[in-house]
Amino acid sequence: MSAQAAQQAPAPGAESGEMPAILRIRLSKKVDCEKQCPEWECLQPSQFDKVWVVGELEEGRVSEPSLQMLTPGLELARKLYTSLEAVLIGGDREALEKAAREMIYHGAERVHIIHSEALREYMAEVYARVLAAYAHKHRPDVMLFPATMRGRELAPYVANTLRAGITADCIRFDVDEKTGDVDMIRPPFAAIMLAYIKTPTRRPQIGTARPNVFPKPPRDETREGELVWARAEDYGVPRPRSRVLRVEKIEKKEIPIEKAEVIVSGGKGVGTHEGFQMLEKLAELLGGVVGGSRKAVDMGLVPYERQVGQTGKTVRARLYIAVGISGAAQHTVGIRECGTVVAINKDPEAPIFQHADYGVVADWKEVVTELIRILETGEEV
Numbered sequence: 001m002s003a004q005a006a007q008q009a010p011a012p013g014a015e016s017g018e019m020p021a022i023l024r025i026r027l028s029k030k031v032d033c034e035k036q037c038p039e040w041e042c043l044q045p046s047q048f049d050k051v052w053v054v055g056e057l058e059e060g061r062v063s064e065p066s067l068q069m070l071t072p073g074l075e076l077a078r079k080l081y082t083s084l085e086a087v088l089i090g091g092d093r094e095a096l097e098k099a100a101r102e103m104i105y106h107g108a109e110r111v112h113i114i115h116s117e118a119l120r121e122y123m124a125e126v127y128a129r130v131l132a133a134y135a136h137k138h139r140p141d142v143m144l145f146p147a148t149m150r151g152r153e154l155a156p157y158v159a160n161t162l163r164a165g166i167t168a169d170c171i172r173f174d175v176d177e178k179t180g181d182v183d184m185i186r187p188p189f190a191a192i193m194l195a196y197i198k199t200p201t202r203r204p205q206i207g208t209a210r211p212n213v214f215p216k217p218p219r220d221e222t223r224e225g226e227l228v229w230a231r232a233e234d235y236g237v238p239r240p241r242s243r244v245l246r247v248e249k250i251e252k253k254e255i256p257i258e259k260a261e262v263i264v265s266g267g268k269g270v271g272t273h274e275g276f277q278m279l280e281k282l283a284e285l286l287g288g289v290v291g292g293s294r295k296a297v298d299m300g301l302v303p304y305e306r307q308v309g310q311t312g313k314t315v316r317a318r319l320y321i322a323v324g325i326s327g328a329a330q331h332t333v334g335i336r337e338c339g340t341v342v343a344i345n346k347d348p349e350a351p352i353f354q355h356a357d358y359g360v361v362a363d364w365k366e367v368v369t370e371l372i373r374i375l376e377t378g379e380e381v
């Protein structure tokens with residue numbers, strides 16, 4: 001479902017006036033305390049409520065992946081008959097407030113802002129422990145994190161501290177109508193089917209999704225919401241076990257692949273550094289960047305941060321040109337959100353053609369050479 005539809009559509013059964021079945025199930029669900037972790041007091045699922053999206057700031061602004069997570073957040077909140085809230089943590093009050101407003105414009109009803117001067121510097125352990133203590137007190141039913149570098153650090157730390165389950169890299173979220181549990185849906189390793197993962201006894205139910213798997217919800221500056229400020233010290237700010245001595249920014253000359261509008265992606269079929277130089281040339285002429293399959297990465301032809309697919313990046317390019325890539329499921333899962341996919345492969349049976357809008361069965365070198373020539377000469381075709 002699109003972000004807009006998730007914001008607007010009523011949840012199933014909402015019109016009848018009776019208590020919706022899922023809500024009834026959620027409120028009456030009882031778990032056996034024996035099965036819960038003995039380290040924590042036994043809490044029933046009905047003692048937890050709300051869907052939280054944990055947002056993050058990138059250079060003082062709310063990151064795109066944080067806004068994107070509001071889309072599944074809205075849909076889950078609608079299906080669970082609860083509300084969507086966001087949580088931000090950090091040390092820059094002004095930046096936090098601006099970020100919180102952005103999250104409201106994109107669908108959050110309330111934003112919890114956990115603030116402390118001691119949190120100016122990001123430290124995974126410190127942020128995670130404060131977040132976990134905050135979640136332990138306020139008991140969200142669901143916590144969603146973007147699977148960014150930070151989200152990948154924080155989510156498992158919070159999950160482990162709360163002795164809750166976590167499912168990483170989900171591509172969909174749903175609600176099991178029989179149990180009221182959230183289905184965290186993701187491709188299992190090396191397989192083409194989907195795994196539906198639940199946390200039946202523990203709360204919160206924690207999941208992550210990679211950047212670009214969901215579009216961000218539409219922005220509406222007239223939307224209003226509540227800001228709840230919290231002092232991080234009230235939740236215990238631990239002394240960091242490490243110290244940041246210096247921050248060095250790595251100059252990124254190129255657009256990161258997950259933000260590129262045009263990607264020319266090469267596979268094992270391209271085979272050599274010279275071949276990839278030709279793809280660079282084509283990408284440059286099209287105003288795009290080069291990506292690659294895992295085999296191309298393993299061959300040292302393209303750096304890992306440009307790998308597309310299940311264990312690489314999910315991309316949302318307007319134009320994706322797959323050159324000498326067979327189209328394994330672990331690759332194509334990363335290009336599902338692309339606009340137009342063009343495949344160039346000499347094997348007419350290559351699975352990539354099933355995912356392409358346009359296919360060229362030919363030797364890639366001939367096709368790429370001709371494309372470069374046409375783009376350089378400006379010849380009409």
Ligand SMILES: Cc1cc2nc3c(=O)[nH]c(=O)nc-3n(C[C@H](O)[C@H](O)[C@H](O)COP(=O)(O)OP(=O)(O)OC[C@H]3O[C@@H](n4cnc5c(N)ncnc54)[C@H](O)[C@@H]3O)c2cc1C
Binds near residue numbers: 307324327345
């Ligand atoms: C757990 C797991 C995670 C994985 N994660 C990823 C991932 O994130 N991303 C990813 O890409 N893969 C991933 N893989 C690997 C994936 O299964 C494939 O092995 C890989 O995508 C294949 O790469 P390829 O298409 O470049 O190579 P191949 O499958 O070897 O295909 C090469 C293609 O090039 C074509 N070709 C050869 N010569 C020419 C020519 N002259 N002109 C035109 N076409 C030519 C061939 O017909 C062939 O179709 C993962 C695998 C596992 C098990």
